[in-house]
Amino acid sequence: xxxxxxxxxxxxxxxxxxxxxxxxxxxxxxxxxxxxxxxxxxxxxxxxxxxxxxxxxxxxxxxxxxxxxxxxxxxxxxxxxxxxxxxxxxxxxxxxxxxxxxxxxxxxxxxxxxxxxxxxxxxxxxxxxxxxxxxxxxxxxxxxxxxxxxxxxxxxxxxxxxxxxxxxxxxxxxxxxxxxxxxxxxxxxxxxxxxxxxxxxxxxxxxxxxxxxxxxxxxxxxxxxxxxxxxxxxxxxxxxxxxxxxxxxxxxxxxxxxxxxxxxxxxxxxxxxxxxxxxxxxxxxxxxxxxxxxxxxxxxxxxxxxxxxxxxxxxxxxxxxxxxxxxxxxxxxxxxxxxxxxxxxxxxxxxxxx
Amino acid sequence: xxxxxxxxxxxxxxxxxxxxxxxxxxxxxxxxxxxxxxxxxxxxxxxxxxxxxxxxxxxxxxxxxxxxxxxxxxxxxxxxxxxxxxxxxxxxxxxxxxxxxxxxxxxxxxxxxxxxxxxxxxxxxxxxxxxxxxxxxxxxxxxxxxxxxxxxxxxxxxxxxxxxxxxxxxxxxxxxxxxxxxxxxxxxxxxxxxxxxxxxxxxxxxxxxxxxxxxxxxxxxxxxxxxxxxxxxxxxxxxxxxxxxxxxxxxxxxxxxxxxxxxxxxxxxxxxxxxxxxxxxxxxxxxxxxxxxxxxxxxxxxxxxxxxxxxxxxxxxxxxxxxxxxxxxxxxxxxxxxxxxxxxxxxxxxxxxxxxxxxx
Numbered sequence: 001x002x003x004x005x006x007x008x009x010x011x012x013x014x015x016x017x018x019x020x021x022x023x024x025x026x027x028x029x030x031x032x033x034x035x036x037x038x039x040x041x042x043x044x045x046x047x048x049x050x051x052x053x054x055x056x057x058x059x060x061x062x063x064x065x066x067x068x069x070x071x072x073x074x075x076x077x078x079x080x081x082x083x084x085x086x087x088x089x090x091x092x093x094x095x096x097x098x099x100x101x102x103x104x105x106x107x108x109x110x111x112x113x114x115x116x117x118x119x120x121x122x123x124x125x126x127x128x129x130x131x132x133x134x135x136x137x138x139x140x141x142x143x144x145x146x147x148x149x150x151x152x153x154x155x156x157x158x159x160x161x162x163x164x165x166x167x168x169x170x171x172x173x174x175x176x177x178x179x180x181x182x183x184x185x186x187x188x189x190x191x192x193x194x195x196x197x198x199x200x201x202x203x204x205x206x207x208x209x210x211x212x213x214x215x216x217x218x219x220x221x222x223x224x225x226x227x228x229x230x231x232x233x234x235x236x237x238x239x240x241x242x243x244x245x246x247x248x249x250x251x252x253x254x255x256x257x258x259x260x261x262x263x264x265x266x267x268x269x270x271x272x273x274x275x276x277x278x279x280x281x282x283x284x285x286x287x288x289x290x291x292x293x294x295x296x297x298x299x300x301x302x303x304x305x306x307x308x309x310x311x312x313x314x315x316x317x318x319x320x321x322x323x324x325x326x327x328x329x330x331x332x333x334x335x336x337x338x339x340x341x342x343x344x345x346x347x348x349x350x351x352x353x354x
Numbered sequence: 355x356x357x358x359x360x361x362x363x364x365x366x367x368x369x370x371x372x373x374x375x376x377x378x379x380x381x382x383x384x385x386x387x388x389x390x391x392x393x394x395x396x397x398x399x400x401x402x403x404x405x406x407x408x409x410x411x412x413x414x415x416x417x418x419x420x421x422x423x424x425x426x427x428x429x430x431x432x433x434x435x436x437x438x439x440x441x442x443x444x445x446x447x448x449x450x451x452x453x454x455x456x457x458x459x460x461x462x463x464x465x466x467x468x469x470x471x472x473x474x475x476x477x478x479x480x481x482x483x484x485x486x487x488x489x490x491x492x493x494x495x496x497x498x499x500x501x502x503x504x505x506x507x508x509x510x511x512x513x514x515x516x517x518x519x520x521x522x523x524x525x526x527x528x529x530x531x532x533x534x535x536x537x538x539x540x541x542x543x544x545x546x547x548x549x550x551x552x553x554x555x556x557x558x559x560x561x562x563x564x565x566x567x568x569x570x571x572x573x574x575x576x577x578x579x580x581x582x583x584x585x586x587x588x589x590x591x592x593x594x595x596x597x598x599x600x601x602x603x604x605x606x607x608x609x610x611x612x613x614x615x616x617x618x619x620x621x622x623x624x625x626x627x628x629x630x631x632x633x634x635x636x637x638x639x640x641x642x643x644x645x646x647x648x649x650x651x652x653x654x655x656x657x658x659x660x661x662x663x664x665x666x667x668x669x670x671x672x673x674x675x676x677x678x679x680x681x682x683x684x685x686x687x688x689x690x691x692x693x694x695x696x697x698x699x700x701x702x703x704x705x706x707x708x709x710x711x712x713x714x
Contacts, residue, residue, distance in 0.1 A: 066582065178406065178413075321578065327564075
């Protein structure tokens with residue numbers, strides 16, 4: 001049914017395209033479009049983020065051969081672990097055409113829970129790995145509430161999750177008393193410090209999160225329903241998809257991934273403070289979008305996001321290796337976002353650019 | 355049909371919420387009378403947020419002074435929002451009828467002017483810290499604008515750099531992590547580092563990077579710097595402790611913690627602990643406990659006429675406070691008096707930590 005839905009849409013856009021071609025096509029959209037056409041259009045575009053990643057790696061490696069040292073690749077993987085886990089959750093929400101702004105709030109709640117329940121220097125608790133479980137449950141619960149608020153109170157996801165962001169942040173500020181609490185549980189810290197086949201455990205956890213997300217997206221009904229809702233919610237509803245249930249499940253699932261990311265972040269930094277999530281929302285959204293998942297929903301997926309996260313992480317690593325001044329690094333990142341989206345989005349097919 | 359039921363119900367809820375909100379609002383309106391009834395001034399602390407350790411300690415210091423002096427104390431939090439910060443202060447001025455003493459860490463430099471003007475108009479006494487425009491002076495608002503306190507960022511940046519250089523034996527490469535580029539503290543501390551570097555030609559600054567005051571950013575950045583410079587990094591200079599602790603965890607992940615010394619500014623607990631274990635070479639703190647309490651003490655003493663601001667010398671009106679250095683030599687002592695116990699400060703010693711007038 002999903003297939004019929006999107007096919008139906010495509011047929012509708014085709015006749016409009018010839019009209020908009022004359023009115024809206026500019027040189028800038030025309031040339032890359034034609035080049036893309038030569039290489040087989042759509043397929044080329046879906047590979048664009050991967051091409052960007054490869055070109056980026058090659059350029060950095062030429063400029064500084066240290067980049068391809070094993071030690072450095074491990075570091076890149078390590079700094080990609082938290083953003084990847086976060087972005088996995090966010091991908092499902094964006095695929096659905098919604099947005100989850102609660103990333104930072106949920107992450108800080110989860111990091112707060114794990115630190116306060118495991119051995120720490122703020123109170124006498126020492127529940128070991130139960131703390132990790134509790135943190136992931138807390139993350140999932142936050143997502144579940146976002147889902148309920150959105151579907152039951154009919155509040156758009158933007159506002160619902162914005163609210164959850166601040167609720168989560170406030171909660172962790174209150175519980176942590178505004179200070180940074182150290183995580184002293186050695187076995188949880190091992191997530192960042194212990195290595196298995198040369199990679200920190202956090203990287204393996206993130207890889208596990210990616211595989212889980214891939215299975216959910218490509219091999220379960222939930223994954224297909226999320227995509228269907230993102231493609232066209234009305235069509236999905238008419239096809240018998242229980243939209244409300246899928247939405248709530250998707251938000252809970254995102255919360256689950258944010259919860260894992262919170263545990264990883266706390267393990268890496270060895271402490272938790274309320275602002276542990278600062279800047280993570282923007283990084284996660286950037287990674288998802290750069291990977292080629294459309295903010296309008298229905299297009300892209302977790303594999304795209306994996307590539308997006310790697311592009312962002314490799315770029316950050318590369319800019320340091322190349323010695324690019326900190327004063328212009330953000331500018332380069334901005335250019336990168338525009339370039340990646342320009343390459344991966346088929347702008348000829350856009351009827352309206354908002 | 356189903357949709358309509360839901361929206362109607364949520365309509366009722368919002369009306370009820372409105373009623374509850376209105377009741378709560380009326381209750382708040384009733385409060386100023388209680389506050390106005392008292393003759394003693396209310397002490398008011400205005401800070402950026404409670405989510406950072408620095409301002410959390412600031413608040414404890416303020417409460418300690420209020421308890422010592424036996425006065426009412428209220429904390430206003432701007433959450434990084436200048437408008438909210440100023441509006442809250444104006445609301446407090448209205449509530450207390452100007453019978454208050456304000457100790458403020460303005461959210462942003464320009465905020466100090468409207469805050470001071472509002473206080474002067476209402477007759478309240480105000481002390482500002484860290485942020486004020488260069489052309490705003492306490493002497494222009496006698497007697498209400500009592501003092502402005504800052505800490506010399508250049509001196510801090512230089513002191514910790516010198517200790518770092520000494521720890522690594524006077525030669526070798528270091529990397530530096532700077533704060534948010536546009537802030538005064540970041541600029542001044544870097545100036546201090548540059549001055550120390552100029553005096554020590556055998557020390558090489560391998561790279562200066564910006565981690566925006568955050569441990570998370572410093573963590574990722576440090577990993578990348580290790581790739582670029584590897585074992586050439588002998589020491590790490592961080593413009594604040596939070597970034598220093600992020601760098602420390604990145605070192606720990608590579609089994610380098612304790613082998614590459616780190617220095618920072620602020621004296622947060624993680625850093626003090628790290629000084630004890632030898633992973634940090636030192637940290638320097640402006641002592642937020644003192645800032646929170648003494649700012650109120652100076653304002654209160656002016657208000658009750660213990661001293662006349664007009665007659666005080668310039669270095670009591672705009673001054674640099676004395677920063678406290680925590681290094682290997684004194685960390686145990688510091689831990690005993692400041693971490694295990696609440697610090698004991700002589701609140702009558704108003705000018706004991708004045709190190710000089712602020713550079714213009």
